[in-house]
Amino acid sequence: MRAIGCLAAAVLLAASGCSGDSGESQVQDQKVEINIFWWGGEKRAQITEKALALYTSRHPKVTFKTHWQGNQGYYDNLATQAAGPDGPDLFQIDDNYLTEYADRKVTLDLTPYVTSGALEIGKLPDSLAKYGQVGGRQVGVASAENTPAMVYNRTLVRSLNLPEPTVGMTYDQLFEWATQITEATNGRVAGTMDPSADYKALWLWLRGQGKELYSGKQIGFTAADLTTWFEMWQTARDTGAAPAPAVIKEANGGDVTKQLVATGRAATSFMWSNQLPELQGNTKDELALVSYPGDPKGQWARASMYWSAFRGTRHPDVVVDVMNFLVNDPEAGKILGTERGLSPNTDVRKVVGDSLTDPTARATIDFENAITPRFGAAPAPPPKGHAKIRSMLTAAAESVQLGRRSPKQAAEQFLNQANGTLAT
CATH class of the missing domain: 3.40.190.10 (Periplasmic binding protein-like II)
Known part of the structure; x- marks a missing residue:
């Protein structure tokens, strides 16, 4: 020493x-x-x-x-x-x-x-x-x-003779791939979890566009950005790439045992890489890891x-x-x-x-x-109030998933509440 x-x-x-x-x-x-x-x-x-x-x-x-x-x-x-x-x-x-x-x-x-x-x-x-x-x-x-990782059901994907997801695939490519899984299983297994309530998925999507979750002690994106994020996943649900809201809600809390890739309700879950062993312990199918959609330089x-x-x-x-x-x-x-x-x-x-x-x-x-080696620079650690912001995002996303608010309404309400929380 x-x-x-x-x-x-x-x-x-x-x-x-x-x-x-x-x-x-x-x-x-x-x-x-x-x-x-x-x-x-x-x-x-x-x-x-x-x-x-x-x-x-x-x-x-x-x-x-x-x-x-x-x-x-x-x-x-x-x-x-x-x-x-x-x-x-x-x-x-x-x-x-x-x-x-x-x-x-x-x-x-x-x-x-x-x-x-x-x-x-x-x-x-x-x-x-x-x-x-x-x-x-x-x-x-x-x-x-650790780093965010999309965990997917390799056994299922191979049994359907579909290609495995790849590093750098776009969200559009994910949705196209996911729809094939939903159709091939007659809706028994949705292609992908809907992570619109997940702050880390939103953060990486924002970083792919040169933005951050936070800018100092304020939210680092606009209501229009969040509206687009919510609309993107609304389309995924409507087209069958993602499952029904009631199924999604099971996993929104983050409990590893309730993640859809482990319960067999979806072919992917948006998790942390170090959670793979615990997820694997909840299913007999082989699970595997890939980065979230988008350029991996958005990760750190x-x-x-x-x-x-x-x-x-x-x-x-x-x-x-x-x-x-x-x-x-x-x-x-x-x-x-x-x-x-x-x-x-x-x-x-x-x-x-x-x-x-x-x-x-x-x-x-x-x-x-x-x-x-493909990671980008790390952002600043989240400001005080981050835990509350995460809960607010979950509530906003679920209000859209369950049809209680439009993507725009939920996004605008979230921005107002979140910036108010960060200002205190």
């Missing part, structure tokens, strides 16, 4: 007489307990605790107090803890809240540690490293990478989640060393696997990929390794 520079130590540790001691020696000299908090299931807990045990085996004076829970209510608990003086030293966060926590000065500024080399991000794809920056400050480091290496440090931590040097270990250590990478997504460090990712025996997990890594 590299030395923590004198400047970083002076700024973050309030230490004097820095003589170039390494981060590792500083960790060894301290007997500390690091409080770490994340969301996830039993498997995530097991592998995270195993990785932390490996760290302790190398640094016996550093132990961990771990807390984890399901996603529901996680941010309520994190907000409560962060409001006091004893927030978790290290915590998991995603881009729904990264900007908000950075603006509230809850997160430790990691920039001096990056500058000194104590926190190494040189092996992260550039767009992934920058996606952890808010206002020019490094406030989070990706714990894993996205942090599925980040590690951030509490600004009030009493052990910033140790916390950053743990963070660096979780992101950059090959042995830790093999323990953590692909449960959160792919390792953000491309060298570690290769080590992990070579160690995997699960073909579905390997397919995820192969997909991202193949498409990452």
Whole structure:
């Protein structure tokens, strides 16, 4: 591990007489307990605790107090803890809240540690490293990478003697292909899920036209843009490329077990690449990945989640060393696997990929390794209020899907509500 520079130590540790001691020696000299908090299931807990045990085996004076829970209510608990003086030293966060926590000065500024080399991000794809920056400050480091991926039913497509979808296909080409599937199955399986309620699908479609979901603290597109998006999917439903609204609504909530490619109601679902193994576990058919329609330069290496440090931590040097270990250590990478997504460090990712025996997990890594060189620049992380905006988009899209509002009415109402939310 590299030395923590004198400047970083002076700024973050309030230490004097820095003589170039390494981060590792500083960790060894301290007997500390690091409080770490994340969301996830039993498997995530097991592998995270195993990785932390490996760290302790190398640094016996550093132990961990771990807390984890399901996603529901996680941010309520994190907000409560962060409001006091004893927030978790290290915590998991995603881009729904990264900007908000950075603006509230809850997160430790990691920039001096990056500058000194104590926190190494040189092996992260550039767009992934920058996606952890808010206002020019490094406030989070990706714990894993993922990217949107259209998951399709390869078994079904091959049984119908139809070509498999390809990287760079247009939406018009997708709809033509999807209609063939619907017709060939006599409507039993719709060709494609309708992702008009899905913010990431909208965002990538906008980026293909040189626009963004956000422009600073405002919506980055017009009501006319959103009207076109809603109309496009209304046509897909009307022509049979996408299923009926009641079927679509089942999957709009994002529950992996209810995604139409897994339940057999549609040949595609618009998901995250790292969700392929979980989807595959819900169907006997072989599933495969392809990028969303459009030029893949609209996509970017996205942090599925980040590690951030509490600004009030009493052990910033140790916390950053743990963070660096979780992101950059090959042995830790093999323990953590692909449960959160792919390792953000491309060298570690290769080590992990070579160690995997699960073909579905390997397919995820192969997909991202193949498409990452075609990614575009990362946008700024979403502003405060992103979680509410996502819910508003779902409500607007469903009002069109169910015929309660026209595409134009829904789009105009969404823009008014969304910009009002972002302005508060």
